[in-house]
Amino acid sequence: xxxxxxxAAELLAACLASGAGPVAAADAVGRTLGGPLGxxxxxxxxxxxxxxxxxxxxxxxxxxxxxCDLARWMARSVTTGVPPVAAVxxxxxxxxxxxxxxxxxxxxxxxxxxxxxxxxCFLPAFLAVGVVPVVIGLAxxxxxxx
Numbered sequence: 001x002x003x004x005x006x007x008a009a010e011l012l013a014a015c016l017a018s019g020a021g022p023v024a025a026a027d028a029v030g031r032t033l034g035g036p037l038g039x040x041x042x043x044x045x046x047x048x049x050x051x052x053x054x055x056x057x058x059x060x061x062x063x064x065x066x067x068c069d070l071a072r073w074m075a076r077s078v079t080t081g082v083p084p085v086a087a088v089x090x091x092x093x094x095x096x097x098x099x100x101x102x103x104x105x106x107x108x109x110x111x112x113x114x115x116x117x118x119x120x121c122f123l124p125a126f127l128a129v130g131v132v133p134v135v136i137g138l139a140x141x142x143x144x145x146x
Contacts, residue, residue: 008041013088016084026041058071058075059072
């Protein structure tokens with residue numbers, strides 16, 4: 001469910017920046033995303049429309065891994081009246097940066113893992129072409145007494 005969180009944050013930020021309210025934004029993003037995260041957003045919007053406590057409904061989003069801050073900001077916007085667009089936009093940017101860092105780490109790890117077999121292939125060749133002839137030459141010199 002948390003893997004779609006960056007897209008959800010970006011879409012929520014875009015909806016909120018365009019002037020949509022938190023409930024309408026959650027409903028639109030939920031319908032767009034689909035899946036468990038989209039269903040959770042649509043459920044939040046439906047519960048608020050049916051008269052549920054908005055702060056409590058938004059806190060249910062905190063069960064999504066990594067969405068605690070997003071849930072807190074959306075709930076806070078309902079109780080304080082402060083528009084959540086700046087916080088959600090910042091959260092979306094943090095999600096993008098985190099995803100870029102993770103991709104870079106995976107790429108570095110793949111590069112290391114790709115060089116291990118190459119090293120295993122070159123090690124026998126290095127021993128056969130570089131070390132063994134030197135050892136044989138030294139052994140010949142040592143045994144011939146010269």
